[in-house]
Amino acid sequence: MNIAVVIRQVPDLIEPLEVDAAGTALDLGSASFIVNESDDHALEQAILMKEAGGGTVTVVALDCGDVDNTLYAAAAKGADRIVKIALEGDPPSAQNAAVMLAEAVKPLGADLVLVGVQAHNELEGVLAPLLAAGLGLPYVGVIRGVKAGAEPGTISACKEFPGAVMARLTVKLPAVLGILGADQPPRYVPVSRIRAAMKSTQFEEQAAAAADVEPLVAVRRLAPPAPAARAEMLTGSEVEVAARIAAILAEKGLVK
Amino acid sequence: MITSESPKGVELLNQLSKSGDGKPPLGCMQCGLCAASCPLGEAMEFPPRKLILQAAAGNLEKLLQSPSLWMCVACYTCSHRCPRDIELTDGLWPALRDQAMQQGFQPPAELQETFENVFKYGNTLGKSPRQRMDWAKDLDVRVLDLSKEPRPVDVLWLVGCYPSYYPRNQVVARAFARILTELGVSWGVLGTKEKAIGECDRMFGEEGLFETLVEENRKLLDPQRFEKLVVLDPHAFRALQNFYPRFGAWYPVEHYTTFLAERLDQLKRLLVKPVETTVTYHDNCCVGRRCGCYDPPRSLLELIPGLKLVEMVRNRDNALCCGGGGGGMWLDAHIVAHGGHRLSDDRVRQAADTGATTLAVSCPYELSRFEDAAKVTGLEGRLVVRDIIELLAESMDLGERSNA
Numbered sequence: 001m002n003i004a005v006v007i008r009q010v011p012d013l014i015e016p017l018e019v020d021a022a023g024t025a026l027d028l029g030s031a032s033f034i035v036n037e038s039d040d041h042a043l044e045q046a047i048l049m050k051e052a053g054g055g056t057v058t059v060v061a062l063d064c065g066d067v068d069n070t071l072y073a074a075a076a077k078g079a080d081r082i083v084k085i086a087l088e089g090d091p092p093s094a095q096n097a098a099v100m101l102a103e104a105v106k107p108l109g110a111d112l113v114l115v116g117v118q119a120h121n122e123l124e125g126v127l128a129p130l131l132a133a134g135l136g137l138p139y140v141g142v143i144r145g146v147k148a149g150a151e152p153g154t155i156s157a158c159k160e161f162p163g164a165v166m167a168r169l170t171v172k173l174p175a176v177l178g179i180l181g182a183d184q185p186p187r188y189v190p191v192s193r194i195r196a197a198m199k200s201t202q203f204e205e206q207a208a209a210a211a212d213v214e215p216l217v218a219v220r221r222l223a224p225p226a227p228a229a230r231a232e233m234l235t236g237s238e239v240e241v242a243a244r245i246a247a248i249l250a251e252k253g254l255v256k
Numbered sequence: 257m258i259t260s261e262s263p264k265g266v267e268l269l270n271q272l273s274k275s276g277d278g279k280p281p282l283g284c285m286q287c288g289l290c291a292a293s294c295p296l297g298e299a300m301e302f303p304p305r306k307l308i309l310q311a312a313a314g315n316l317e318k319l320l321q322s323p324s325l326w327m328c329v330a331c332y333t334c335s336h337r338c339p340r341d342i343e344l345t346d347g348l349w350p351a352l353r354d355q356a357m358q359q360g361f362q363p364p365a366e367l368q369e370t371f372e373n374v375f376k377y378g379n380t381l382g383k384s385p386r387q388r389m390d391w392a393k394d395l396d397v398r399v400l401d402l403s404k405e406p407r408p409v410d411v412l413w414l415v416g417c418y419p420s421y422y423p424r425n426q427v428v429a430r431a432f433a434r435i436l437t438e439l440g441v442s443w444g445v446l447g448t449k450e451k452a453i454g455e456c457d458r459m460f461g462e463e464g465l466f467e468t469l470v471e472e473n474r475k476l477l478d479p480q481r482f483e484k485l486v487v488l489d490p491h492a493f494r495a496l497q498n499f500y501p502r503f504g505a506w507y508p509v510e511h512y513t514t515f516l517a518e519r520l521d522q523l524k525r526l527l528v529k530p531v532e533t534t535v536t537y538h539d540n541c542c543v544g545r546r547c548g549c550y551d552p553p554r555s556l557l558e559l560i561p562g563l564k565l566v567e568m569v570r571n572r573d574n575a576l577c578c579g580g581g582g583g584g585m586w587l588d589a590h591i592v593a594h595g596g597h598r599l600s601d602d603r604v605r606q607a608a609d610t611g612a613t614t615l616a617v618s619c620p621y622e623l624s625r626f627e628d629a630a631k632v633t634g635l636e637g638r639l640v641v642r643d644i645i646e647l648l649a650e651s652m653d654l655g656e657r658s659n660a
Contacts, residue, residue, distance in 0.1 A: 014377065014384045034376070188368040190357040191375055192464025
């Protein structure tokens with residue numbers, strides 16, 4: 001089975017995020033980037049499926065947010081091909097990214113396309129189903145593990161519903177899956193292998209397809225949440241504190 | 257001698273032994289002193305003696321998959337006591353772990369996260385590199401950032417990950433900055449550019465990560481002009497002294513205990529305030545057992561007026577490890593899950609048995625390990641854990657004034 005995996009970089013939340021001078025977007029110049037967590041799971045799922053049943057794994061990514069290190073790590077984990085899409089200017093919206101990625105994924109003729117089900121910086125729609133629409137393929141999201149199907153040309157995917165209800169779905173290929181979690185956590189690769197991959201991996205670089213979807217959302221103001229009233233610290237003996245807690249719960253109408 | 261060796265095992269052990277300091281593992285006579293000395297040996301499927309036996313026999317698969325491969329906390333007791341001088345701690349264990357990872361066996365999850373943090377952020381705690389100087393915020397002495405204002409200094413102080421980021425250790429970093437200033441040495445730090453030295457990564461077999469850190473640290477250190485590097489972390493001392501030179505990176509380096517012990521006369525005049533307490537000192541494994549340096553920390557403690565120093569039964573080269581060495585800091589859950597226990601819990605009981613009310617330490621890991629252990633063992637309130645730097649600063653009357 002030939003699997004395509006879409007990987008995105010997102011701002012790393014260990015750094016304090018800053019709003020740009022216009023006050024409507026993040027200042028990406030001050031941000032550092034890491035791989036989107038559910039995309040990392042999508043890659044792990046693809047590598048696991050390749051190890052179990054053969055085939056190839058092709059990683060497709062937009063060239064933004066220091067993506068190279070993530071792509072070398074993907075090669076070290078076992079990705080066979082890396083397609084990097086050159087960008088000009090700011091990172092595109094999810095709508096435009098879906099157009100660019102669909103154009104890059106189409107010629108690969110993949111049986112299965114895996115992409116993270118979500119990213120924390122998605123403002124204008126979610127990439128995974130937009131990509132499926134762009135490819136004209138069926139989509140199923142919130143997938144927690146995939147294996148080969150009973151019939152040829154199918155896979156068996158585990159989908160999570162609210163309330164810890166799990167469904168086992170048979171999906172006809174080709175299809176796009178939005179991955180929430182792989183069958184096992186993303187593997188650790190020793191840095192020596194990443195360093196070796198840096199020397200041996202050739203990215204297949206290509207220009208981005210034209211994408212000009214009208215912005216669906218206009219941001220009027222972006223600001224960090226302002227702290228509300230400070231917490232009230234309760235002091236005194238256990239009995240006094242307990243009485244005060246009971247009184248507060250009653251005042252708020254939480255207990256009768 | 258080992259009699260059941262296989263050609264595969266012999267080749268492996270010969271290859272592995274090139275990375276260590278001591279004699280090749282094939283010289284092992286299977287006396288078992290290592291396994292009997294290992295504080296976690298009872299819980300290991302393959303304690304050091306069996307590790308060598310299995311490796312020599314070429315039974316690698318079983319060995320590399322065993323949880324016991326990830327239970328050594330680099331206390332150096334086996335290496336120190338081995339009558340054949342076989343380098344187990346620095347040689348065989350890291351080499352086998354490297355083999356395990358190269359063959360795709362996954363290290364314990366807690367450790368993976370630490371490796372990733374060091375690779376991504378240059379520190380073990382997974383903190384923003386930009387916040388590396390937060391420890392010095394509002395400090396009442398000047399901290400020269402040599403990465404911004406390079407100039408010749410007596411001492412380039414590598415602050416270290418825990419003292420830079422971890423609140424309990426930041427107190428020690430601030431006190432050390434005041435002591436250096438009070439001593440009149442010219443000193444500076446690398447500011448937000450500083451990176452982990454990587455001892456724990458090397459000891460846990462992440463050779464590639466360690467090599468990356470050596471390269472990055474050389475780029476930072478080589479342009480600087482300094483008389484010596486001073487470190488608070490005994491593990492960084494060990495790595496800079498023994499592992500960096502293997503990559504051609506030689507730096508004069510001192511652990512702070514020896515650096516300060518060379519200035520006893522000057523310090524004595526500055527120790528104005530009595531610290532009335534009974535103290536027992538925990539020898540850290542890297543500066544202690546591995547490097548045989550036991551007297552400098554004790555000479556510092558004995559200099560403090562009012563302070564009474566008592567010894568634990570297990571002291572100097574017989575000291576029990578805190579369990580945090582060589583990456584053990586991030587393996588408590590793994591070790592306990594596989595039948596081991598936290599050595600720091602044993603160690604605080606030994607400290608309390610002396611009647612001391614203060615346990616003095618000289619390693620950044622030990623403060624939080626022993627403070628946690630004191631809580632777990634019910635010794636909280638009876639045994640206080642303090643770095644030697646804190647005791648010196650108190651006697652020099654250099655308190656936390658800037659936050660007052």
